Amino acid sequence: MYDVHSKHAEDFINHEEILETLAYADENKHNAALIDTLIEKAKKRKGLSHREASVLLACDLKEKNEEIFRLAEQIKKDFYGNRIVMFAPLYLSNYCINGCTYCPYHAKNKHIARKQLTQEEIRREVIALQDMGHKRLALEAGEDPIRNTMDYYLDSINTIYSIKHKNGAIRRVNINIAATTVDNYRLLKEAGIGTYILFQETYHKESYLKLHPTGPKHDYAYHTEAMDRAMEGGIDDVGIGVLFGLDKYRYEFAGLLMHAEHLEAAFGVGPHTISVPRLRDADDIDSSSFKNGIDDDTFAKLVACIRIAVPYTGMIISTRESQKTRERVLHLGISQISGGSRTSVGGYCEPEPDTEKSEQFDVVDTRTLDEVVCWLMEMGYIPSFCTACYREGRTGDRFMSLCKSGQIQNCCHPNALMTLKEYLMDYASPKTKAIGDALIEKEVFNVPNEKARSVVLENLRLIEQDNRRDFRF
Numbered sequence: 001m002y003d004v005h006s007k008h009a010e011d012f013i014n015h016e017e018i019l020e021t022l023a024y025a026d027e028n029k030h031n032a033a034l035i036d037t038l039i040e041k042a043k044k045r046k047g048l049s050h051r052e053a054s055v056l057l058a059c060d061l062k063e064k065n066e067e068i069f070r071l072a073e074q075i076k077k078d079f080y081g082n083r084i085v086m087f088a089p090l091y092l093s094n095y096c097i098n099g100c101t102y103c104p105y106h107a108k109n110k111h112i113a114r115k116q117l118t119q120e121e122i123r124r125e126v127i128a129l130q131d132m133g134h135k136r137l138a139l140e141a142g143e144d145p146i147r148n149t150m151d152y153y154l155d156s157i158n159t160i161y162s163i164k165h166k167n168g169a170i171r172r173v174n175i176n177i178a179a180t181t182v183d184n185y186r187l188l189k190e191a192g193i194g195t196y197i198l199f200q201e202t203y204h205k206e207s208y209l210k211l212h213p214t215g216p217k218h219d220y221a222y223h224t225e226a227m228d229r230a231m232e233g234g235i236d237d238v239g240i241g242v243l244f245g246l247d248k249y250r251y252e253f254a255g256l257l258m259h260a261e262h263l264e265a266a267f268g269v270g271p272h273t274i275s276v277p278r279l280r281d282a283d284d285i286d287s288s289s290f291k292n293g294i295d296d297d298t299f300a301k302l303v304a305c306i307r308i309a310v311p312y313t314g315m316i317i318s319t320r321e322s323q324k325t326r327e328r329v330l331h332l333g334i335s336q337i338s339g340g341s342r343t344s345v346g347g348y349c350e351p352e353p354d355t356e357k358s359e360q361f362d363v364v365d366t367r368t369l370d371e372v373v374c375w376l377m378e379m380g381y382i383p384s385f386c387t388a389c390y391r392e393g394r395t396g397d398r399f400m401s402l403c404k405s406g407q408i409q410n411c412c413h414p415n416a417l418m419t420l421k422e423y424l425m426d427y428a429s430p431k432t433k434a435i436g437d438a439l440i441e442k443e444v445f446n447v448p449n450e451k452a453r454s455v456v457l458e459n460l461r462l463i464e465q466d467n468r469r470d471f472r473f
């Protein structure tokens with residue numbers, strides 16, 4: 001039975017409720033009066049339920065879809081301005097005992113190179129990432145309780161935070177590792193992680209069991225209830241996501257929103273981020289053998305409908321997507337993107353030899369971080385390297401309440417400008433620096449109040465003189 005408050009996966013991601021939602025959306029996808037009402041409701045910027053948002057996703061009335069896209073764009077502007085937060089993945093280990101049929105790290109793959117970074121190798125990779133300009137990492141690893149232990153993760157996090165190289169520092173470490181226990185989540189929290197990320201892959205239980213035939217990940221309930229345990233362990237920023245292409249996208253969309261509704265109902269705070277990866281080719285994985293792939297138009301509509309349904313939740317797109325696709329969806333709701341990424345275990349400090357490839361998926365957007373930053377600024381976006389909320393304790397419901405009231409803008413905009421300035425001084429090419437300096441000069445006048453503006457101007461001047469104070473709002 002559907003119960004948003006229940007701690008059981010099959011109650012809060014209830015199959016019958018999703019089927020009824022999809023039937024309701026089909027019945028109403030041409031119901032212009034209802035769609036108008038939903039758009040009006042969404043304009044209040046308090047989000048929509050999974051049923052309501054599913055009607056908008058199913059709608060194929062051209063005029064209404066244009067309104068949906070316009071509204072998503074406006075909501076994105078209202079909550080996130082023109083800032084885009086930058087991050088990079090760091091793969092620690094691709095040892096894995098699971099049998100996921102869409103991932104080349106599955107245990108039966110005997111020819112992919114298997115690697116686990118030592119603490120010294122992590123140091124070298126992190127220095128290479130700092131030299132690119134990154135301040136925020138997402139750690140990635142397969143599931144292998146013997147090799148990829150909690151002690152290994154805790155040591156790795158500690159190593160990463162301890163590296164200070166030139167003006168570089170990793171200020172926020174997010175982590176994407178297998179579902180685990182409340183006690184382990186507590187340890188991750190104590191180690192200072194930012195967001196705990198775990199993709200559901202698919203909410204459709206029957207498909208899930210087939211796609212995960214072996215290994216601990218086969219346990220649908222344990223995986224689906226992981227965020228509840230993470231929150232019980234004190235992690236208040238969690239990141240959810242679906243691997244689009246595994247099952248029908250409308251089913252996944254409803255499941256994703258039901259998951260967000262459940263976290264909000266049970267813990268008073270929804271997910272910090274939602275990721276929208278699409279299935280990609282990789283090593284022994286041929287994405288064309290999966291029949292539920294979605295085209296770029298559908299992908300854009302999905303992003304827009306997620307933005308409207310959960311206006312306060314950050315949305316992430318990775319280098320799985322091309323420059324063209326990223327450009328198309330940025331203004332519809334994306335708030336974080338990766339740049340200069342490697343999806344191999346190691347590979348930032350020196351490229352992997354062809355005989356030792358360990359990538360999880362083929363990177364499509366292969367540009368450097370400098371190129372991505374420059375491209376964003378040429379489109380009028382402010383690439384942000386800010387990690388202040390995490391360091392100021394603005395996480396979980398504290399972050400969400402500031403976000404819902406719109407006050408978060410007072411922090412984000414100045415912090416984005418100051419961290420961008422640091423990036424321009426330390427890492428940017430002359431072309432990127434020139435474009436960035438001109439952008440900052442213009443954007444500083446959009447800092448909300450006069451006092452804050454003068455503080456920002458003073459800090460920009462100090463950064464220009466290489467006199468850093470790590471000032472943040």
Ligand code: SF4
Pocket residue numbers: 096097098099100103104105106107141142143217
């Ligand atoms: S998706 Fe994760 S759990 Fe599954 S095989 Fe890949 S690394 Fe292992």
